[in-house]
Amino acid sequence: xxxxxxxxxxxxxxxxxxxxxxxxxxxxxxxxxxxxxxxxxxxxxxxxxxxxxxxxxxxxxxxxxxxxxxxxxxxxxxxxxxxxxxxxxxxxxxxxxxxxxxxxxxxxxxxxxxxxxxxxxxxxxxxxxxxxxxxxxxxxxxxxxxxxxxxxxxxxxxxxxxxxxxxxxxxxxxxxxxxxxxxxxxxxxxxxxxxxxxxxxxxxxxxxxxxxxxxxxxxxxxxxxxxxxxxxxxxxxxxxxxxxxxxxxxxxxxxxxxxxxxxxxxxxxxxxxxxxxxxxxxxxxxxxxxxxxxxxxxxxxxxxxxxxxxxxxxxxxxxxxxxxxxxxxxxxxxxxxxxxxxxxxxxxx
Numbered sequence: 001x002x003x004x005x006x007x008x009x010x011x012x013x014x015x016x017x018x019x020x021x022x023x024x025x026x027x028x029x030x031x032x033x034x035x036x037x038x039x040x041x042x043x044x045x046x047x048x049x050x051x052x053x054x055x056x057x058x059x060x061x062x063x064x065x066x067x068x069x070x071x072x073x074x075x076x077x078x079x080x081x082x083x084x085x086x087x088x089x090x091x092x093x094x095x096x097x098x099x100x101x102x103x104x105x106x107x108x109x110x111x112x113x114x115x116x117x118x119x120x121x122x123x124x125x126x127x128x129x130x131x132x133x134x135x136x137x138x139x140x141x142x143x144x145x146x147x148x149x150x151x152x153x154x155x156x157x158x159x160x161x162x163x164x165x166x167x168x169x170x171x172x173x174x175x176x177x178x179x180x181x182x183x184x185x186x187x188x189x190x191x192x193x194x195x196x197x198x199x200x201x202x203x204x205x206x207x208x209x210x211x212x213x214x215x216x217x218x219x220x221x222x223x224x225x226x227x228x229x230x231x232x233x234x235x236x237x238x239x240x241x242x243x244x245x246x247x248x249x250x251x252x253x254x255x256x257x258x259x260x261x262x263x264x265x266x267x268x269x270x271x272x273x274x275x276x277x278x279x280x281x282x283x284x285x286x287x288x289x290x291x292x293x294x295x296x297x298x299x300x301x302x303x304x305x306x307x308x309x310x311x312x313x314x315x316x317x318x319x320x321x322x323x324x325x326x327x328x329x330x331x332x333x334x335x336x337x338x339x340x341x342x343x344x345x346x347x348x349x
Contacts, residue, residue, distance in 0.1 A: 004153060005153055005155040006031065006034055006148070006153040006156040007027050007034065007159070008101065009035065009039075009158070009159045010039065010140065010158070010159065010161070010162055010165070011038075011039040011136075012160060013189050013192070017189075020035075021095060023192070024095060026195070030195075031157070034096065034152070035100055035101070036101040036103065036143050037100055037102050038139045038140045038143055039140065040089065040092050043088060044088050047084050047088065048085075051077060051081060055077045075288035079287075080287060083287055086260070087286075090263075091256070102143065103142075103143040104146065134164055137162060141165075141172065144156075144176070145180060148176075148180045148182055148184075149181075154183070155183050156182060156185070157184070157187060157191070158184055158185070159187050159188070159189055159191055160186065160187075160188070161188050165186050166186060169186040172184075172186060173185070213318070218310075218311075221307060222325055222326070225300075225304050226304065226326045226330065227332075228297075228304075229280075229296055229300050229301070230245065230246060230247070230329065230330065230332055230333050231244055231245045232244055232296075232300075244293060244294045245294070246280045246292075247280030247281070247292055247333055248290075248291045248333050248334070249290060250289050250291065250337055251334075253284075253330055255324045255327055257286060258323040258324075258327045258330065262305075262326075265305050268301075269298070269301055269305060276297065277294075277295035277297055278296055280292050280293065280296055284330070
């Protein structure tokens with residue numbers, strides 16, 4: 001018998017507890033924490049709708065203030081959506097790993113969903129205006145049935161505030177047991193808080209103190225290599241030493257941003273293998289915050305890749321600190337947007 005129970009949550013739980021890393025940490029002693037791909041896709045959809053709303057507002061502003069101000073969209077909606085999708089999916093993969101419950105979109109699964117919809121089988125709610133919501137809930141429920149039939153723990157807790165699940169808990173729990181041979185309990189989102197309160201009164205465990213690695217030379221190397229991505233040495237008109245930026249940032253980057261940059265760096269170099277320089281936007285431009293200056297030398301990018309691989313090999317536990325340090329150095333090229341007096345008169349905000 002499994003020593004831990006499975007803890008699975010609905011999308012509404014994610015909205016209430018956006019710091020999922022803290023949730024996983026709080027529950028890790030007693031539970032294996034899962035998230036469904038359906039919930040991840042729903043969060044991606046919510047972010048898409050938010051982005052689309054912003055772009056729609058820009059289009060409306062352009063129409064309403066034509067002749068007064070102009071707005072130029074530098075990154076198409078589709079590109080921003082794809083970047084957001086990749087970042088979101090990667091964030092869940094990094095946190096949950098193999099504990100993401102997949103959803104099969106084959107014909108058999110789709111037929112099961114349609115059957116539940118047509119017959120109003122829980123968690124579908126047979127009330128006016130509940131069609132879409134019931135469909136999404138059915139997607140989650142079928143994915144739970146299929147996953148735990150062949151995988152996972154013997155005891156499952158599913159946390160949700162959705163009435164389609166809560167009002168049909170008895171029927172659904174019985175179906176789960178009959179289909180998987182395992183047990184499931186359906187709780188509301190407040191159940192997590194009761195677990196957290198219990199955990200808080202437990203005496204803190206002393207962590208074994210491990211010595212810090214000697215990174216004096218590596219620390220200097222990180223600064224030198226990452227800084228070389230930010231600019232190149234040059235000479236001015238009179239032959240005096242100068243330094244030219246390879247890019248400017250209109251918005252600062254963070255550790256998560258740099259993690260994605262380095263995850264794609266090897267492929268970016270491979271795609272441009274015979275170039276001597278590469279525009280910064282191709283390497284650092286996950287969205288529209290990067291404006292190209294002089295191109296980055298390929299040698300600087302190869303040094304950055306070598307450094308990343310060295311740290312990943314020697315000090316994998318310290319990769320988050322590396323991403324943070326890299327972000328701090330890259331942010332040295334941040335330039336705060338400034339408005340001229342004419343701009344302030346013309347812009348409609």
